[in-house]
Amino acid sequence: MGQQPITFLRQVMALCTYPNLLDSPSFPEDAKKRARRILQACGGHSLGSYSASQGVNCIREDVAAYITRRDGGVPADPDNIYLTTGASDGISTILKILVSGGGKSRTGVMIPIPQYPLYSAVISELDAIQVNYYLDEENCWALNVNELRRAVQEAKDHCDPKVLCIINPGNPTGQVQSRKCIEDVIHFAWEEKLFLLADEVYQDNVYSPDCRFHSFKKVLYEMGPEYSSNVELASFHSTSKGYMGECGYRGGYMEVINLHPEIKGQLVKLLSVRLCPPVSGQAAMDIVVNPPVAGEESFEQFSREKESVLGNLAKKAKLTEDLFNQVPGIHCNPLQGAMYAFPRIFIPVKAVEAAQAHQMAPDMFYCMKLLEETGICVVPGSGFGQREGTYHFRMTILPPVEKLKTVLQKVKDFHINFLEKYA
Amino acid sequence: MGQQPITFLRQVMALCTYPNLLDSPSFPEDAKKRARRILQACGGHSLGSYSASQGVNCIREDVAAYITRRDGGVPADPDNIYLTTGASDGISTILKILVSGGGKSRTGVMIPIPQYPLYSAVISELDAIQVNYYLDEENCWALNVNELRRAVQEAKDHCDPKVLCIINPGNPTGQVQSRKCIEDVIHFAWEEKLFLLADEVYQDNVYSPDCRFHSFKKVLYEMGPEYSSNVELASFHSTSKGYMGECGYRGGYMEVINLHPEIKGQLVKLLSVRLCPPVSGQAAMDIVVNPPVAGEESFEQFSREKESVLGNLAKKAKLTEDLFNQVPGIHCNPLQGAMYAFPRIFIPVKAVEAAQAHQMAPDMFYCMKLLEETGICVVPGSGFGQREGTYHFRMTILPPVEKLKTVLQKVKDFHINFLEKYA
Numbered sequence: 125m126g127q128q129p130i131t132f133l134r135q136v137m138a139l140c141t142y143p144n145l146l147d148s149p150s151f152p153e154d155a156k157k158r159a160r161r162i163l164q165a166c167g168g169h170s171l172g173s174y175s176a177s178q179g180v181n182c183i184r185e186d187v188a189a190y191i192t193r194r195d196g197g198v199p200a201d202p203d204n205i206y207l208t209t210g211a212s213d214g215i216s217t218i219l220k221i222l223v224s225g226g227g228k229s230r231t232g233v234m235i236p237i238p239q240y241p242l243y244s245a246v247i248s249e250l251d252a253i254q255v256n257y258y259l260d261e262e263n264c265w266a267l268n269v270n271e272l273r274r275a276v277q278e279a280k281d282h283c284d285p286k287v288l289c290i291i292n293p294g295n296p297t298g299q300v301q302s303r304k305c306i307e308d309v310i311h312f313a314w315e316e317k318l319f320l321l322a323d324e325v326y327q328d329n330v331y332s333p334d335c336r337f338h339s340f341k342k343v344l345y346e347m348g349p350e351y352s353s354n355v356e357l358a359s360f361h362s363t364s365k366g367y368m369g370e371c372g373y374r375g376g377y378m379e380v381i382n383l384h385p386e387i388k389g390q391l392v393k394l395l396s397v398r399l400c401p402p403v404s405g406q407a408a409m410d411i412v413v414n415p416p417v418a419g420e421e422s423f424e425q426f427s428r429e430k431e432s433v434l435g436n437l438a439k440k441a442k443l444t445e446d447l448f449n450q451v452p453g454i455h456c457n458p459l460q461g462a463m464y465a466f467p468r469i470f471i472p473v474k475a476v477e478a479a480q481a482h483q484m485a486p487d488m489f490y491c492m493k494l495l496e497e498t499g500i501c502v503v504p505g506s507g508f509g510q511r512e513g514t515y516h517f518r519m520t521i522l523p524p525v526e527k528l529k530t531v532l533q534k535v536k537d538f539h540i541n542f543l544e545k546y547a
Numbered sequence: 548m549g550q551q552p553i554t555f556l557r558q559v560m561a562l563c564t565y566p567n568l569l570d571s572p573s574f575p576e577d578a579k580k581r582a583r584r585i586l587q588a589c590g591g592h593s594l595g596s597y598s599a600s601q602g603v604n605c606i607r608e609d610v611a612a613y614i615t616r617r618d619g620g621v622p623a624d625p626d627n628i629y630l631t632t633g634a635s636d637g638i639s640t641i642l643k644i645l646v647s648g649g650g651k652s653r654t655g656v657m658i659p660i661p662q663y664p665l666y667s668a669v670i671s672e673l674d675a676i677q678v679n680y681y682l683d684e685e686n687c688w689a690l691n692v693n694e695l696r697r698a699v700q701e702a703k704d705h706c707d708p709k710v711l712c713i714i715n716p717g718n719p720t721g722q723v724q725s726r727k728c729i730e731d732v733i734h735f736a737w738e739e740k741l742f743l744l745a746d747e748v749y750q751d752n753v754y755s756p757d758c759r760f761h762s763f764k765k766v767l768y769e770m771g772p773e774y775s776s777n778v779e780l781a782s783f784h785s786t787s788k789g790y791m792g793e794c795g796y797r798g799g800y801m802e803v804i805n806l807h808p809e810i811k812g813q814l815v816k817l818l819s820v821r822l823c824p825p826v827s828g829q830a831a832m833d834i835v836v837n838p839p840v841a842g843e844e845s846f847e848q849f850s851r852e853k854e855s856v857l858g859n860l861a862k863k864a865k866l867t868e869d870l871f872n873q874v875p876g877i878h879c880n881p882l883q884g885a886m887y888a889f890p891r892i893f894i895p896v897k898a899v900e901a902a903q904a905h906q907m908a909p910d911m912f913y914c915m916k917l918l919e920e921t922g923i924c925v926v927p928g929s930g931f932g933q934r935e936g937t938y939h940f941r942m943t944i945l946p947p948v949e950k951l952k953t954v955l956q957k958v959k960d961f962h963i964n965f966l967e968k969y970a
Contacts, residue, residue, distance in 0.1 A: 125591065126591070127591075129593060129595050134564055134565045135565060137564045137565065138561045138564045138565035138568065141557055141560045141561045141564050142557045142558060142560065142561035145561065145568075148573075150571075166795070167795075168548065168549070168550075170552060170795065171795045171796065172552050172792065172793040172794060172795045172796065173794060173795050174787075174794045174795060175795065209632060209797070209821070209825070210821070210822060212820065212821050212822055213821060216820070216821070242820060245820040246820065249817070249820070364597075369595065370595040371595060371596060371597045371822070372589070372590075372593065372594045372595045372596050372597060372598065372823070372825065372826030372827065373594070373595065373825060373826070373827055374632070374822075374823075374824070374825040374826075394672070397635070397639070397665060397668040397669065397672070398632070398633070398635050398636060398639070399633060399635055399794070399797075400795070400797075401797070402632070402795065402796060402797040402825040402827065402828055403795030403796070403797075404795065404796055404825065404827040404828075405825055405827075
């Protein structure tokens with residue numbers, strides 16, 4: 125999508141990969157310092173060695189220090205940090221630990237609708253029960269605790285709900301949860317003894333000036349010891365999103381709070397079967413949590429590059445919302461965070477019938493027509509889940525501004541045409 | 548263990564990581580050529596983008612070309628190649644596809660004893676049935692088809708044997724299978740309609756002058772169409788072993804033959820949940836299958852480094868076998884391949900009783916004593932499985948020659964002492 129890598133991150137990675145470069149005058153000293161520190165902590169001072177299954181020690185320490193800074197001093201323990209192969213790996217591993225096999229009462233896992241399909245796929249892979257709670261589209265996709273209550277009560281008839289998954293900022297829905305809402309969710313999890321699974325991979329991607337990212341960990345601690353000593357929480361982060369977008373390195377971590385020591389032992393055992401997460405991805409994660417600071421040689425360039433990516437994303441979020449809302453038959457909530465628009469689209473009855481004739485979901489039919497007529501690929505809402513009778517698609521806002529404008533204009537023209545054609 | 552990375556591999560990786568280096572005169576042209584080719588095939592020409600879940604196309608093509616060369620012209624199809632997060636990931640993914648859930652007749656998976664514990668762990672994770680077949684220690688750990696027949700017949704009473712796992716060269720046992728033996732195994736798999744899973748990650752690690760690596764794929768094709776069109780086979784390779792030893796990058800591939808197209812579809816779906824294997828590991832795999840060739844700038848240095856690692860390993864394999872066989876109460880089969888010695892050790896009755904008093908397996912007791920008295924860490928045979936009443940340990944031969952000599956001398960002294968102490 126044209127987004128350039130953050131120079132500092134790639135410099136440190138290149139130095140770690142080929143340490144001969146540590147003698148090269150073309151690399152800044154702060155990058156060399158980071159690379160030496162990472163290599164020092166690696167077996168044989170090399171990215172090529174296996175690490176401990178939980179990840180390289182000093183990187184887990186850097187992650188803990190990052191979380192402590194992010195959460196205004198709420199302590200983080202490196203022993204609770206697990207480096208992972210992207211966030212997906214962490215999420216599926218924790219779910220595997222939490223879902224108990226077979227028996228009459230299968231494990232229920234609560235997920236938002238719309239959801240990111242990793243959740244439904246892993247739940248199905250583990251033979252657990254997917255328990256849907258619906259986000260409130262009329263209210264900017266907010267999470268409403270009454271809806272959680274409804275969902276858990278209904279689920280108890282046919283399964284044992286044990287896990288509550290939250291995606292904040294939301295994917296595909298782009299909402300950023302308020303502090304109050306997070307408190308309510310934590311209280312609900314405490315009441316119902318649910319394990320909280322907070323997917324916070326978009327924590328750096330908040331655009332609306334009236335929104336802020338609040339981590340579940342921080343709010344949990346601020347709610348006092350009754351919560352912070354009892355509510356079990358796993359939260360996830362990744363090198364793939366934010367301003368860095370380094371998806372290919374498959375870097376990530378999870379922080380796990382209040383997990384019983386015996387279960388922690390099982391978790392490490394499970395992780396050790398696959399030996400370790402890629403050490404190159406661990407190194408990338410280190411740079412994300414330990415970036416240049418004021419006074420360091422690379423600080424200015426790093427900050428400029430980071431602000432440019434995030435500033436552009438904010439601009440594109442607004443642009444997308446505004447344009448979609450000018451189109452008759454499209455309604456788009458504010459893109460408060462993450463990287464996607466998830467507009468609601470009106471699909472005329474005749475188009476629904478045409479879709480049925482092709483044995484396609486109506487929004488799938490719509491997206492295929494869009495692809496055929498414009499070459500633009502978006503994902504139908506039915507892939508994420510949506511309230512019955514409503515239709516959506518997910519579109520990324522990653523393309524460069526000018527390209528995105530063209531894309532939006534083409535979608536608009538297509539949509540108007542589509543409405544006419546099936547009027 | 549002191550083994551240095553292969554320069555060419557790290558040069559290409561550094562160029563891919565930080566493409567500014569493509570302008571640097573300090574990197575050889577053939578490394579730049581490889582890096583440009585890999586980047587050209589990556590999304591956004593960057594290791595930082597997700598790849599297709601099956602892996603980068605041109606890397607799968609290079610893997611297929613490598614297999615074709617290795618197997619003397621037997622064709623390999625890039626569509627049958629799946630890049631993986633190390634071989635472990637490939638093995639567990641294929642097993643997940645092959646093991647059908649629950650029901651009265653659980654899936655039996657045949658594995659060698661001694662085995663590499665990934666197999667028993669994944670089988671247990673998947674709730675499948677582990678079906679042991681014993682390697683023949685008296686015959687250099689050879690695989691005997693009569694033993695396969697015994698194992699499968701007995702297993703049929705309580706499960707449905709569907710998969711036969713082979714590790715060649717063997718881990719922890721170091722044997723290299725003869726061509727005749729591979730033919731027998733393939734014929735047996737054909738008779739019993741078993742899916743063959745050939746763990747061939749040590750294919751470059753063959754030391755005995757009278758042994759050669761034969762791939763299951765090649766033998767399968769040479770046995771004619773009745774076999775090559777019917778026997779289902781997955782074989783695995785990795786960047787972690789061989790002469791490169793790049794474990795940390797988690798690079799690997801599997802080649803899957805005769806898999807039903809619908810199952811292939813399920814396989815890709817399963818892989819796509821975790822998005823893609825690390826692209827840096829994929830790039831490392833590419834360099835392994837597409838190394839410098841005669842006439843290229845880096846060929847001489849690359850060949851020297853490769854031969855040095857493999858030559859040293861061969862020397863250390865012989866050294867280890869010879870020294871162990873001089874010690875009373877230790878018997879060590881020839882280390883024909885892989886990276887380990889798996890000597891049989893005599894443990895006196897009094898030591899067995901002392902172990903029982905500590906609620907330890909006798910070889911665990913032995914290994915703990917060795918660790919405490921010498922600081923040398925080896926893995927007890929009970930971690931890999933062994934015939935009842937026999938004891939072993941696995942020791943790597945990776946340390947540099949002089950260090951390995953010291954290690955072996957210390958193990959020898961310890962063992963003689965141990966025999967005296969518990970006589």
